[in-house]
Amino acid sequence: MGPTTKRRFELLPVYYLLPSLFLVLLINFYPFVSGLLYSLSDGSLIQQGTFVGIVNYLRLFTMPDFIHSLYFSAIFAFFSVIGSYVIGLGLAVLLNKDIPGRGFFRVALLVPWIVPSIVSIISWRWMLGAQEGLVNTFLVWLGFKPILFLANEQWAIFTVCLIKIWRSFPFMMISCLAGLQSIDQSLYESASMDGAGRWQSFVHITLPQLKSITVVCWILMTIWSFNDFDTIWLLTQGGPANATENLIILAYKYTFTKNDVGTGSAMAIVALIILMTLATLFLRNQNKSQD
Secondary structure (H helix, E strand, O other), X not given: OOHHHHHHHHHHHHHHHHHHHHHHHHHHHHHHHHHHHHHOEOOOOOOOOOEOOOHHHHHHOXXXXXXXXXXXXXXXXXXXXXXXXXXXXXXXXXXXXXXXXXXXXXXXXXXXXXXXHHHHHHHHHHHHOOOOOXXXXXXXXXXXXXXXXXXXXXXXXXXXHHHHHHHHHHHHHHHHHHHHHOOOHHXXXXXXXXXXXXXXXXXXXXXXXXXXXXXXXXXHHHHHHHOOOHHHHHHOOOOOOOOOOOHXXXXXXXXXXXXXXXXXXXXXXXXXXXXXXXXXXXXXXXXXXXO
């Protein structure tokens, strides 16, 4: 085989990847560059506007609604990640044992993750969104007063976080279950022979062995929660009184409702920078722990 033929075979995988690479750049890179350019201008949906530099970014941190949406996005992502992970890990540990109906429960508990978001969220809104809803009807039947789950600010924040956890725990469960099945059982046997109990084995064997999967799941769930549009929009549209308005919904409102594309694009870029920073910190911390 001559040098020319060898070089041709080395370049063959590149040729196969070029169409896919072109599509990825077209679908992801072009919108990103366009959004970045919009964030540096004062344009609208109709007019491109003029270049204003970082004025839109500087103005963000003087806007009360931006500060509030940033705070709520962090709260929403934090409780979504922690809540879904705790529930998912607990169910994964339970389903990793030889219990009756284990196969059925493994499939049934995936339903919140599999069902389309518009179906599940509209169903939740039907049950919670009015005083005559199913949940309030049941509360009145028990002798309690109806609760305005989506009309009261505190209850609305609690409700959107709870429904996000309900939608997200199956992903954590299936990921942790896969990690649990890869742990060498001889570690638990050795720990048992040394007198370690179940809780000690869980803390000193299970959690460390799941650390890599946990970090990846936390990063993905943080990104999904921070960028969650459909859960909040279909439930409250950011209300009441903008109490559940996260950064993505605020960017959407500025872009398509207030026709301020520059400010909306700047908010989206800020969200991207925050998420990239968090992902980098998570991965760097994991690499230091492994070293």
